[in-house]
Amino acid sequence: MKVNDAFLGSVFLGLSLLILWSVRSLPKIPGQDVGPSAFPSLLASLLAICSVLLVIRGIRERRLQPFFQAGAWTGSWPHVRSFLIVIGGLLFYALSSEYLGYFLCAPIILVSLFLSLGVSAAKALPLAALATLGAHTVFYKMLLVPLPWGLLPVLW
Amino acid sequence: MSAIAAAFDLVFQPYVLLVILCSSVYGLVVGCIPGLTATMATALLVPITFFMPPVPAIAAIVSASAMAIFSGDIPGALLRIPGTPASAAYTDEAYAMTRKGQAGIALGAGLVFSVLGGLFGTAVMIVSAPALAEIAVQFSSFEYFWMAVLGLAGAVFIGSASVLKACVTLLLGLLVSCVGMENPAGAPRFTLGIGELLGGVALIPMVVGIFAVSEILRNVTAMDAPPKIGTEQIGNVFKGMGALLKRYWLPLIRGSALGTIIGIQPGSGPDMASWMSYAMSKRLSKEPEKFGTGHVEGIIEAGAANNSSLAGAWIPALVFGIPGDSITAIAIGVLYLKNLNPGPTIFINNPQAIYAIFIVFVLANLLMLPLGWIIIKLAQNVLRISRAVLMPIVLLFCIVGAFAINNSEFGVLLMLIFGAIAFVLEDNGFPVAPAILGMVLGNMLEENLVTSMIKSDGSLATFFTRPIAGGLAAAIFVILLWPVASWLIRGARGEKASGSLTEAVPRPLKKSSAARS
Numbered sequence: 001m002k003v004n005d006a007f008l009g010s011v012f013l014g015l016s017l018l019i020l021w022s023v024r025s026l027p028k029i030p031g032q033d034v035g036p037s038a039f040p041s042l043l044a045s046l047l048a049i050c051s052v053l054l055v056i057r058g059i060r061e062r063r064l065q066p067f068f069q070a071g072a073w074t075g076s077w078p079h080v081r082s083f084l085i086v087i088g089g090l091l092f093y094a095l096s097s098e099y100l101g102y103f104l105c106a107p108i109i110l111v112s113l114f115l116s117l118g119v120s121a122a123k124a125l126p127l128a129a130l131a132t133l134g135a136h137t138v139f140y141k142m143l144l145v146p147l148p149w150g151l152l153p154v155l156w
Numbered sequence: 157m158s159a160i161a162a163a164f165d166l167v168f169q170p171y172v173l174l175v176i177l178c179s180s181v182y183g184l185v186v187g188c189i190p191g192l193t194a195t196m197a198t199a200l201l202v203p204i205t206f207f208m209p210p211v212p213a214i215a216a217i218v219s220a221s222a223m224a225i226f227s228g229d230i231p232g233a234l235l236r237i238p239g240t241p242a243s244a245a246y247t248d249e250a251y252a253m254t255r256k257g258q259a260g261i262a263l264g265a266g267l268v269f270s271v272l273g274g275l276f277g278t279a280v281m282i283v284s285a286p287a288l289a290e291i292a293v294q295f296s297s298f299e300y301f302w303m304a305v306l307g308l309a310g311a312v313f314i315g316s317a318s319v320l321k322a323c324v325t326l327l328l329g330l331l332v333s334c335v336g337m338e339n340p341a342g343a344p345r346f347t348l349g350i351g352e353l354l355g356g357v358a359l360i361p362m363v364v365g366i367f368a369v370s371e372i373l374r375n376v377t378a379m380d381a382p383p384k385i386g387t388e389q390i391g392n393v394f395k396g397m398g399a400l401l402k403r404y405w406l407p408l409i410r411g412s413a414l415g416t417i418i419g420i421q422p423g424s425g426p427d428m429a430s431w432m433s434y435a436m437s438k439r440l441s442k443e444p445e446k447f448g449t450g451h452v453e454g455i456i457e458a459g460a461a462n463n464s465s466l467a468g469a470w471i472p473a474l475v476f477g478i479p480g481d482s483i484t485a486i487a488i489g490v491l492y493l494k495n496l497n498p499g500p501t502i503f504i505n506n507p508q509a510i511y512a513i514f515i516v517f518v519l520a521n522l523l524m525l526p527l528g529w530i531i532i533k534l535a536q537n538v539l540r541i542s543r544a545v546l547m548p549i550v551l552l553f554c555i556v557g558a559f560a561i562n563n564s565e566f567g568v569l570l571m572l573i574f575g576a577i578a579f580v581l582e583d584n585g586f587p588v589a590p591a592i593l594g595m596v597l598g599n600m601l602e603e604n605l606v607t608s609m610i611k612s613d614g615s616l617a618t619f620f621t622r623p624i625a626g627g628l629a630a631a632i633f634v635i636l637l638w639p640v641a642s643w644l645i646r647g648a649r650g651e652k653a654s655g656s657l658t659e660a661v662p663r664p665l666k667k668s669s670a671a672r673s
Contacts, residue, residue: 001583008584012324019331019346027343034609036339039602040331040346047327053320071583073377082376086551090369090572093555094565106555110548117376117544131549135556143207145560 002069006058013051019044082116089113101150102140106132163511167519172212176516179216180223180523184531187224188538189546190237191375194224194426195589198483199367200550202360202490203557210494211512214487218470218513219520221483222274225426225462226528229266229455230535233259242426242462245434245454252450264393265400265452266459267528269408272401273460274521276412277419277467281474282514285503288475292500297611298619300476301604302628304597307422307478309635311590321586329591332357333598340606352566359489361558361571362595366588367482368554369575372547374582393532400452407437407457415461419468422593425481426462433461467517474498474510477600482589485596 023037023044058065073079089109097105107128114124139145141156149155166172179201186197197220205213228240233250243250253262295303308330312322335346336356347353401408414436415429437457438447447454469480470487477498479485491498496509503510531538558571578588612618620626 001580003584005584012328022346026345027341029341032340032610033614034340034606036341036343036345038609039339039605040334043327043330043334047324047331050320050324050327054324057320071377072379076379079377079379083373086369086372086376087572087576089551090555090568090575094568094572097559097565097568102556106552109555110552113376113548113551114544117547119542119544123545127545128548131552135552138204139556139560143204143560145556146563147556147559 001071001074002066004058004062004065004067006055006062007067009051009054009056009058013048013055016044016048016051020048078116078118082113085109085113085116097150098148099150101152102136102147103132103152104150106135159507160511162508163515166211166508166512167215167515172215175208175212176215176219176519176523179220180520180527183220183223184227184527185538186220187227187239188230188531188535189541190231190235190239191371191378191543192239192546192550193367193371194221194228194240194242195482195486196367196371197221197224198486199363200553200557202363202486203560205490206360206493206561210491210496210509211516213490213494214513215516215520217483217487217490218516219523222463222466222517222520223524223527225466226267226270226459226524227531229270229459230263230532231539233262233266234535235539240426242430244427245430246458249448249450249454252448253452253455256450258450258452260391260393261396261400261452262450262455263390263532264395264397265455267393267525267532268397268401269411269456269460270463270528271521271524272408273412273415274463274467274524275518276409276460277416277464278514278517278521280416280464281467281471281517285471285475285510288471289500289503292475293504295476295500295624296622297604297607298622298625299628301601301608301619302625302632303476303478304601304604306628306632306635307472307476307597308590308593308601309632310422310424311593313635313638317587318585321584322590325581325586325588326590326594329594330598330601331594332362332591333595334602338599339602350566352562352564357595358561358567358570359486359493359595360561361567362574363486363489363592364554364558365571365574366578366592368550369571370578370582370588372551372554373575373579375543375547378543390532390535393529400456404453404456407441407453408460410440411437411457411459411461412464415464416468418461419465419480420471422472422478422480424465425469425483425589426465429465430458430462434458463521470513470517474502474513475500479593479596482592485589485592488596 019040023040026035026037028035073083089112093105093109110128110131111124114127115121119127136147140147182201183197186192187194198217201216201220205216208216224240225242228238228243229250231237231239232243232247233254236247236251238244238247250262250266253259308326312326313319333356335353337344337354338356339345344354411433414433418424418429418432434454434457437454438444441447441453443451443453466483469484472478472480473484473488477488479488488498496502496506554571555568558567559565561567582588608619620629
């Protein structure tokens with residue numbers, strides 16, 4: 001996904017202005033001129049300058065840089081599907097793993113991405129089971145990371 | 157002497173040796189697979205090192221990254237696809253050798269001279285780091301401020317395809333480091349009312365997002381057909397290496413020296429080292445006409461350079477806490493998490509840890525010979541593993557790794573956000589390495605800036621009048637003027653400049669990102 005520099009420049013300009021505005025509410029250190037707002041203000045000002053330069057460059061090169069150009073993959077449904085599964089899978093895990101548990105979430109994400117990438121079901125299912133168990137062994141058993149059990153009872 | 161003995165004790169333990177062996181094998185396999193970079197190998201390893209004591213944690217990172225940089229040569233030679241961007245400079249050359257039936261020589265030279273380059277860089281590190289630390293002990297906040305600026309300026313102004321875009325990602329990284337309560341007033345800053353952000357944006361989910369999730373997204377959206385695996389027979393890779401060493405000892409030393417220097421220079425790592433030394437090799441060679449037709453000289457020089465730069469990058473990392481490239485930036489983050497803050501005092505208070513790191517470097521480079529030989533033998537099989545099988549598994553390890561740091565789903569969310577941002581930014585020509593450097597150096601930069609401003613009562617003059625601080629400031633202005641100078645040199649030389657060193661500078665990022673996409 002390519003966008004014109006002017007567009008990203010405007011986004012960063014907005015961000016830097018937002019930062020400059022929000023640091024005003026940070027507390028000061030009594031008796032000192034420099035406090036917690038000094039460093040981010042400096043950075044945001046520099047970012048604002050860079051953003052303006054980006055906008056200027058984007059406008060100057062508008063013939064060479066289209067405003068928005070979707071990557072070739074956006075025209076191919078299997079690629080879009082896999083992309084959405086990666087993003088959606090991460091969101092799904094972040095939002096539901098505590099309730100559903102690792103052993104339900106991980107295989108769902110794995111199997112859907114395997115299938116979407118063209119791995120046959122006969123291969124995807126055992127692979128997903130192995131990977132789920134493997135990661136659990138390394139992190140839960142060996143590194144003692146409390147991966148959530150969720151709906152399942154604690155099994156091992 | 158007792159510190160050195162203690163260091164040997166720290167390293168030569170079954171646990172640490174096993175960690176080195178496992179991470180070496182891991183680094184070799186990941187580096188060998190096109191689309192998985194050495195930086196990604198390191199990023200994925202970090203959540204696991206988080207649970208280790210400092211020495212094995214660093215040993216894991218050092219071994220995995222050194223192995224990955226070498227094994228990136230393998231798919232370069234066999235498939236004409238660099239396994240890591242650091243091999244891109246001489247991929248065409250190595251592939252041309254394979255076409256001539258010399259795959260064994262190309263890979264053997266890559267292996268042997270990677271080891272020698274790595275050992276050269278390690279030797280420089282062992283000699284120079286303690287000496288530099290003695291100077292660094294005298295540094296005050298003013299000098300540290302300039303050192304951090306020097307590191308960041310190097311990241312932006314040397315080797316970036318677009319200085320402006322590198323500036324933007326650097327500033328974004330620095331702004332991310334501002335989040336949390338670690339600021340002069342200890343007040344919550346930019347936390348958006350989210351409790352998890354009070355301690356700052358966790359480095360590990362950010363690193364895994366930027367270097368692994370964005371790489372997964374790039375892989376699942378890649379339109380190119382899977383590569384055809386050849387059936388070349390690779391003979392004895394060590395055959396004829398003695399003769400090559402005798403004939404090309406000068407390019408070896410030249411490449412290793414240039415690689416080490418580029419590694420030391422903050423912000424430029426192995427990619428840059430191999431591009432520049434390949435260009436230098438071609439320029440200074442007695443037979444430049446053979447370059448590009450399957451000539452081993454450039455592979456020797458650039459292969460040594462990218463491995464020596466890895467060790468070089470650790471010099472500023474250990475002495476000043478300023479990372480030399482994105483891999484050491486990640487490593488510094490890990491050291492901070494382990495309360496082993498890099499800087500000159502570590503040489504005084506904890507010298508055995510430093511010596512242990514030196515020993516690990518030597519060990520990892522020596523281990524590369526037998527393990528590298530094995531991976532070359534198995535390469536055809538490793539290359540057959542399809543991306544469709546790998547990517548979901550990598551994604552699962554990202555998820556679990558990001559969760560593991562604070563045992564919270566918030567880490568997974570952070571990783572997703574940074575991964576998606578990095579994916580879009582890289583597509584638009586923004587380099588992401590400066591963001592990591594900014595994130596790692598941000599707190600140090602702010603602390604030293606604010607301390608210095610308070611000490612000098614708000615006067616900026618003191619930043620320039622102390623002798624070392626003034627010298628560092630001058631060095632930064634030289635770096636700032638670098639793009640202008642190289643532009644002037646190119647202008648003065650006119651067309652003749654093509655293929656020169658100054659010309660080679662902007663190429664690495666463009667080429668390596670092209671190689672990845």
